[in-house]
Amino acid sequence: MTNPTITLHDVSFVLPDGRPLFADLNETLDATRTGLVGRNGVGKSVLARILAGLQPPTTGHCARSGPVHYLAQRVTPPPGSTVADLAGVAESLAALARIEAGGAAGADFERVGDRWDLRERLQAALRRAGLPWLDPATPAARLSGGQAMRVALAGALLSEADFLILDEPSNHLDRPGRLALIDQLRAWPRGLLVISHDRRLLGDMERILELSPQGLRRYGGDYRFYAERKAEEHAQAEQTLARRKHERRREEAALRQQQERQQRRRARGDRHGKQANQARVLLDGQKERSEHSTGKLRRQHAATRERLDERVRAAADNLDDEAAIHLHTPPAPDKAPDRLVHLHRATLPRLTGPAAHLDLSLSGRQRLAVTGANGSGKSTLLRVLAGRLAPLAGECRLPDRRLYLDQHLLDGAPSASALDRLRAANRAATDSDLRMRLAQLGLDADTIVAPRASLSGGERLKAALACVLYADPPPRLLLLDEPGNHLDLPSLNALETLLRAYRGALVVVSHDDAFLARLGLTHELAATDEGWSLTPWHPVERDRS
Incomplete structure (x- = not known):
């Protein structure tokens, strides 16, 4: 064909x-x-x-x-x-x-x-x-x-x-x-x-x-x-929405002035009628005409306000805010020891060959990508760093405050809600403040109280990362295993925004070069046939390869 x-x-x-x-x-x-x-x-x-x-x-x-x-x-x-x-x-x-x-x-x-x-x-x-x-x-x-x-x-x-x-x-x-x-x-x-x-x-x-x-x-x-066209459309939609809101404020001000002028005219008419000692029938007629005029103006104003509101709603509907994330400045973890993670002559479980042995030290501000072929031991290493698996031999020191999220983003009980998890992570904040912060991450009122197992991948991600960004105290080490799997593009953009805002040590496993390039990484730990190799991160060189 x-x-x-x-x-x-x-x-x-x-x-x-x-x-x-x-x-x-x-x-x-x-x-x-x-x-x-x-x-x-x-x-x-x-x-x-x-x-x-x-x-x-x-x-x-x-x-x-x-x-x-x-x-x-x-x-x-x-x-x-x-x-x-x-x-x-x-x-x-x-x-x-x-x-x-x-x-x-x-x-x-x-x-x-x-x-x-x-x-x-x-x-x-x-x-x-x-x-x-x-x-x-x-x-x-x-x-x-x-x-x-x-x-x-x-x-x-x-x-x-x-x-x-x-x-x-x-x-x-x-x-x-x-x-x-x-x-x-x-x-x-x-x-x-x-x-x-x-x-x-x-x-x-x-x-x-x-x-x-x-x-x-x-x-x-x-x-x-x-992506460029979408960004242009988003900017134009934002400008249109701002213009429609400005027009509504201006028109509402004009409507208020018109209403105030009519009220003053009506008050002057009432005073004049009383002072002129007019007959009751004439006063009643003037009052009826005034009320009719007021009612007509009120209906005209209501129709105008509805038209203005509809123009604002239409402009808002055209605004693609799928990836909109509003962040408070997250607290930085307190000063971490010079060696936040320390593996010395560690023998990793479930692995054979050179990749089974690792020496690794991480400071409190390092941001590390763990890369390598499927089956090379990346997820095993993350579980060791999370304390879920113990090395078979060697020395292993880990920070007490760490958070590990697997590919399902369900650290902890799946039945717990996003609000439950954030409340447990930050007991100093009020419920209204926690609800507001979750809402600003794009989670609505029903979503934040639903069991996390019932949420979409993007919703679970935002709920999980809220516990990182707004925990008190925040975790010193964040461990993520393929967090971008099954996420749509707006959720990926949101995840990148959230991770850039996190100020602790980060270790992430991913095969998505575009995702890794946006995280502000400092180092790459690659699983190779010769074992583990730690090098400075070079996203430009990776994109060309």
Whole structure:
């Protein structure tokens, strides 16, 4: 297919409870590499399934020029499945094996088509994915989450589809895997739609689509172009809102002056009528006319105020404040010892080889990125620094005030609310002050009292970081394991803002270079084949690599 297309015609989707998820979407996707962004919960995955033909829309229809290969963001191999099953080629390989054994079934020849080298192509794809030791018969149960995703991606790239639709494909990939994915997608010759919050991956797209409650909007360019346009739109919307508020204040002042002039005229008329000793019937007539005039003016003023309020509301609706975070200046942790963290000849559990041994000292202001391939021991190291795991040997000294957040951002009891956690972290502040600070982080009144396990990833993140920013006393050491996973772009921006405001020692595990570059890091601790390597942080050099 030389011109693959997917076209949405007035597509809408209504949730089972009757709430509309999106409405009247019209768009055509072609061979242009396209990224789809939007807030979590806005309906990106549902839209992707509609585009792939896996989910019917409530109204409207979707036309496809040819087959679509859809890869969901969670790859869960069924029991008993193999690498070939996960790559989506098991039946074709089985048909090829039967033909090679002398079979002549037409269905087998039809399934194989012209892919007589499918076995070799799969092995080559697995090598490119960094998994050369796998073969088609390898049980999928042996694979980690990241490895399963890489196998599924390899299968997607082997497909004969006109279109690939990938939902958060880089979530479980390490840095080499993410770079390999970008290279592979560059070589994909047909239609491509990528749902992602990975700014490096989005930076390789040729067009960005944004799904919001207002609909689907196209931005003709990569992520940088999209971000610049969004910033310009935000600035213009802020200016329009400020102008509408100024106009409302000015008009309200004019209305008050008009009302005061009428009241003075009415008072003068009343005094004149009494002084002139007019007949009761004349006075009653004047009073009725005055009251009618006052009522008419009051209705005109009410209509004017409603029109002014509506213009302010419309301007506020156009203001994209998704990432707006208001921070109080957080207290700095008290003076930490020169060595906040001290590992001497430590033997880390669960690891073998050079990475099992580490000497590490951190001061109270160091901000450290822990990097390395999946399975290299990064999360194990964080759990040791958090006191969740003990070294098998060696010396280990840790600060008493530390906070560790895993990838689920649920440190402590999942049933506790954001307010409960912040109240426990800061017993000196009043409830009203704590509620206000949570609200200024973007958490509404219902969210701050809900169990944290019921919150979205972005909401849990803000609740967790509030305990860092506003704890009394604040923790000296903050440990984060892949905090950006499953967060949308506004929540990622909010997280970066929150972490830049934190003044203690920071250790963060992440494969997202764009995220790490915005944290003001001082050092990088890399897990390599030769062991751990601590070096000054150089984000510019990393971006070029």
